[in-house]
Amino acid sequence: MSAGPKVVVIGAGFGGLAAAVRLQARGFAVTLVDKRDAPGGRAYVYRDAGFAFDGGPTVVTAPFLLEELFALAGRRMEEHLELVPVDPFYRIRFHDGRVFDYTGDAERMAAEVAKFSPRDVDGYRRFVEESQKIFAVGFEELGDVPFSRARDMLKIVPQMIRLRSHLSVWGLVCKYIKDDALRVVMSFHPLLVGGNPFTTTSIYTLIAYLERKWGVWFAKGGTGAIVQALVDLFVSLGGTMELGVAAEEILVEGRKVTGVRLAGGRTLPAEIVVSNGDAPATYKRLLPASARKKYTDEKIDRMRYSMSLFVSYFGTKRQYPDLAHHTILLGPRYRELLDDIFDRKVLAPDFSLYLHAPTRTDPSLAPPGCENFYVLSPVPHLESGDDWSKRGPEYQETIFAYLEKSGIPELRANLVTSRFITPDTFAGELASEKGAAFSIQPVLTQSAWFRFHNKSEEVDGLYLVGAGTHPGAGLPGVLSSAKVVDRLIADVAGTGNARDPIAGTHAG
Secondary structure (H helix, E strand, O other), rough: OOEEEEEEEEOOOOHHHHHHHHHHOOOOOEEEEEEOOHHHHHHHOOOOOEEEOOOOOOOOOOOHHHHHHHHHOOHHHOOOEEEOOOOOOEEEOOOOOOOEEEEHHHHHHHHHHHHHHHHHHHHHHHHHHHHHHHHHHHHOOOOOOOOOOOHHHHHHHHHHOOOOOEEEEHHHHHHHOOOOHHHHHHHHHHHHOOOOOOOOEEEHHHHHHHHHHHOEEEOOOOOOHHHHHEEEEEOOOEEEEEOOOEEEEEEEEEEEEEEEOOOOOEEOOOOEEOOOOOHHHHHHHOOHHHHHOOOOOHHHHHEEOOOOEEEEEEOOOOOOOOOOOEEEOOOOHHHHHHHHHHHOOOOOOOEEEEEEHHHHHHHHHHHOOOEEEEEEEOOOOHHHHHHHHHHHHHHHHHHHHHHHHOOOOOOOHEEEEEEEEEEEHHHHOOOOOHHHOOEEEOOOOHHHOOOOOOOOOOEEEEEEOOOOOOOOOHHHHHHEEEHHHHHHHHHHHOOOOOOOOOOOOHOO
């Protein structure tokens, strides 16, 4: 065990794990607590009948952020974790049957664009160039730096104006692409981080270039293998992990955190607390109201929250080799469906789905001859008022019937096991405000300095990582939030960046 200052990290999701590894490697004495019986947070693994279902993130990009964590301990990620490329990145199937294979290869992508609209090939290439410019600023320059003060935001305003950050993702795409179907293909990425393409700031078009630069990957053993590798790394560095233990209150004296009170009354003293819990819930449920001046319940309630998700995990005794690893099944409506989900907050009779078939890449995730699936439908968060205890089973049945017509014939006849999660799961097990799957939306007025700060303004010694903080949701965003917190704490503790041997090298 390290003899350094005591740190308690709340939540063993990717943000909490990455922060715990970084701080333990820096010489702090870190205890990581999580209320679930296994680590991972949204990346929890469900197991049944020989199937292993990744509960949450399935798209791995910017793998250097994982490599950095192992390098902190003088190790190579490849010795602990095997990542394999996914090709195509996504197979996008339109309601009329047309298919677009989305890849990282420039010429293949130009050919796919030409299948839909030859006149848009040049515009597509110019869009990628614009995405690269936004990526260079939004991710490489600003993705892992703090936005703790208003002047941090003011410094980048000229760049944001030049890059047209006031436009939505959809608005920027429409500057370059004329075909409606291709506009959908080039604008769906914000949905991967909880945003509506029609309202999310165009900064998030950087995802398109991020994927092209570093690819889309899958870990052998599933996303759960990444979680376990980070747990093993943390423990090998001397960190302490406690599972099945809920944090009930962040203890404060004056303006300084002093520890964390756990369910049952036990207290973990700490000089620093890092919360990987949902940022709004961290303030509303863990920090005493007397310690909050900025983040009152009223302010938190007024924020704009991401959609939620209905996710069904199921295994079949038959295989479907024609399916891609990632398939996006688009329904008949795009903008109108997103209006229902984000604005009207009604559960629509139609849907668009993301279908994950990890056994295309790693057959070990299912018994021999079987197939492992995860199908996700974006749905409104809990302000919709839906009773998911009743809607859940019938919604899953509707999705299964649709999938039988869209690539998984005789699904129900070959079903071995199934389960699902709903907005209630996000609100309950994951303590996410309003059951939102990605915390607050990535609109311009909730980005960078306007997002939850990584260093709390309310009390000293409290830091936040995860989807609701800067830079945002998604695996690269969450891992980068831990990097931001590491830098902030290092500045306060005076430990510098000596333990970050490859920081900054990713730009090459």
